[in-house]
């Protein structure tokens with residue numbers, strides 16, 4: 509569904525039909541997806557160029573699109589290393605083809621909740637040096653995790669694995685309207701046969717980010733996070749938003 513909103517070609521009629529249905533309730537959905545992807549690009553460039561991060565673990569990376577994390581980071585420094593993690597087998601298949609010739613980048617098919625499995629996996633052992641700062645990305649993915657999987661504990665667990673001075677990026681769908689929260693959560697739960705979390709509130713995201721020392725501007729709607737240019741359409745309605753920020757892991 510996300511790929512079809514971004515104008516990708518790797519989606520099915522069922523994905524497009526589900527997007528059409530959801531758009532009736534959350535008309536800003538396409539701009540929200542485009543703005544989220546633009547945030548991801550901006551944040552990775554900022555982490556690499558301004559904070560010197562050279563290693564990235566991208567949890568719930570999604571299907572490859574234009575300007576993926578490794579392309580942005582390796583433009584700043586070709587020595588940057590990236591491990592993409594996603595539980596969708598088509599992400600693994602397409603990512604592996606795309607990355608065949610990039611020895612500093614790997615795709616791991618895993619559940620982002622399996623922190624031990626991820627950190628002990630071959631790609632992470634091979635590419636990520638846990639004595640140097642790492643960026644762990646959770647961009648537009650925590651709404652895929654139900655409360656029973658304790659998303660806040662997941663962020664704390666990953667933070668614990670990372671050396672001090674590492675950074676984390678966390679954002680997810682939030683809404684002030686309980687009607688929108690309930691509708692989208694129910695709809696996506698049905699579409700994914702129970703493999704989804706929920707649209708939450710800003711305070712939930714703030715609680716997830718408690719282990720982090722947030723950098724400016726703190727937690728915000730993502731298009732307002734250090735905006736640089738307006739090359740994606742602004743969100744016209746605010747029935748929901750993608751909300752989050754970036755912070756240091758300190759010990």
Ligand SMILES: C[S@@+](CC[C@H](N)C(=O)[O-])C[C@H]1O[C@@H](n2cnc3c(N)ncnc32)[C@H](O)[C@@H]1O
Pocket residue numbers: 510544545548567568569570571593594595596599618619620621646647648649652653
């Ligand atoms: C909305 S996309 C976000 C993609 C990318 N992070 C971005 O912001 O452009 C959510 C991604 O999370 C993945 N995902 C959902 N639940 C997951 C889980 N439990 N473990 C790993 N990946 C998951 C989905 O397959 C999908 O690719």
